[in-house]
Amino acid sequence: MPDSAAVGTRGVVIPTAQLDRTRAHEDISLLAELGAKQIRIGVDWSWMQPTAGAVNGDAAEFYLGLAQTASRAGVPLQFTLLEREVPNWFDNEGGFADARWAGHWWPRWVELCAETFGDGIGGWVPIEHPLRVANRLFPDDPRRHGDVLDTLVTAWRDAWRILRGGPPVITAFGLEIVRPVDQTKPGQDAAHRLDQIRFRLWLQGLRDGTVSIPGRADRELADLAGACDVLGLIVRHERDTLGLLHRAGEQSLERPMAVTLMLPAGTDADRESVVERFVQETAEAATGLPLISVSLNPAFDMVDDQRGIISRDRELKDSGRMFFGINQ
Numbered sequence: 001m002p003d004s005a006a007v008g009t010r011g012v013v014i015p016t017a018q019l020d021r022t023r024a025h026e027d028i029s030l031l032a033e034l035g036a037k038q039i040r041i042g043v044d045w046s047w048m049q050p051t052a053g054a055v056n057g058d059a060a061e062f063y064l065g066l067a068q069t070a071s072r073a074g075v076p077l078q079f080t081l082l083e084r085e086v087p088n089w090f091d092n093e094g095g096f097a098d099a100r101w102a103g104h105w106w107p108r109w110v111e112l113c114a115e116t117f118g119d120g121i122g123g124w125v126p127i128e129h130p131l132r133v134a135n136r137l138f139p140d141d142p143r144r145h146g147d148v149l150d151t152l153v154t155a156w157r158d159a160w161r162i163l164r165g166g167p168p169v170i171t172a173f174g175l176e177i178v179r180p181v182d183q184t185k186p187g188q189d190a191a192h193r194l195d196q197i198r199f200r201l202w203l204q205g206l207r208d209g210t211v212s213i214p215g216r217a218d219r220e221l222a223d224l225a226g227a228c229d230v231l232g233l234i235v236r237h238e239r240d241t242l243g244l245l246h247r248a249g250e251q252s253l254e255r256p257m258a259v260t261l262m263l264p265a266g267t268d269a270d271r272e273s274v275v276e277r278f279v280q281e282t283a284e285a286a287t288g289l290p291l292i293s294v295s296l297n298p299a300f301d302m303v304d305d306q307r308g309i310i311s312r313d314r315e316l317k318d319s320g321r322m323f324f325g326i327n328q
Contacts, residue, residue, distance in 0.1 A: 130149070
């Protein structure tokens with residue numbers, strides 16, 4: 001079995017759509033008992049702000065209660081402020097496809113969370129997988145896709161300005177080895193564009209403060225350079241983890257690193273092998289990189305999603321035992 005102590009902090013992610021509000025407090029306590037040292041939860045923007053400018057007091061109290069439960073259990077609770085979905089009222093008026101609209105309402109959402117939860121949590125993830133947000137809106141239109149990416153980079157900078165100085169601000173950039181779908185020039189050009197977005201736009205942007213989107217002129221963005229406390233990365237293929245971490249590390253951002261593996265579908269026996277490889281790859285990466293935490297996403301099974309390391313009956317699977325270093 002791999003050395004479970006090679007990277008000190010083991011964490012899990014509970015996405016917004018997979019958070020069971022009826023048992024969330026018990027779930028946090030369970031994860032702490034199993035050995036999780038870090039828990040990240042998506043805050044449901046639509047629930048917290050059902051209409052523009054409004055605040056759902058019940059939702060705010062719920063998340064405050066979760067933070068208190070996690071604090072009592074000795075586990076830092078991180079909040080993700082944007083996953084894939086946004087409120088209908090925000091989307092209906094353009095969402096992140098409208099830079100002016102987003103520039104007005106997004107900072108207010110971040111400010112609301114900062115004022116509501118303050119220093120009671122262990123970290124902020126302002127935007128999870130920003131490329132996925134852009135892909136949801138304009139997957140086949142490079143120009144408008146680029147517009148959304150530009151807006152999202154500015155949104156990240158705005159969140160950093162609001163949140164810096166408090167709990168750590170953590171990125172959650174999705175990284176993959178980009179391979180052309182075929183050997184045609186369009187296929188190779190599309191792969192090159194995607195590789196630039198994954199690595200140059202975000203990683204070099206945080207290093208140099210330059211917004212660099214394929215097909216348009218670079219521009220400087222004030223306060224973008226160094227705009228995170230922890231460089232957090234998301235990987236989908238455990239076999240690529242080591243190489244991707246080293247490539248990200250080559251950007252010399254001088255920030256601690258964290259990595260999350262998106263667990264695959266399939267049997268838990270297959271998933272156990274995936275987790276074992278992930279543990280091995282991250283242990284090797286930690287010998288040469290400032291890797292401070294590794295996490296798995298998702299923590300729990302849902303009715304239509306059985307990728308978790310814990311079943312719907314709250315039984316720890318073998319993949320979870322592997323991750324937490326619990327003997328079979």
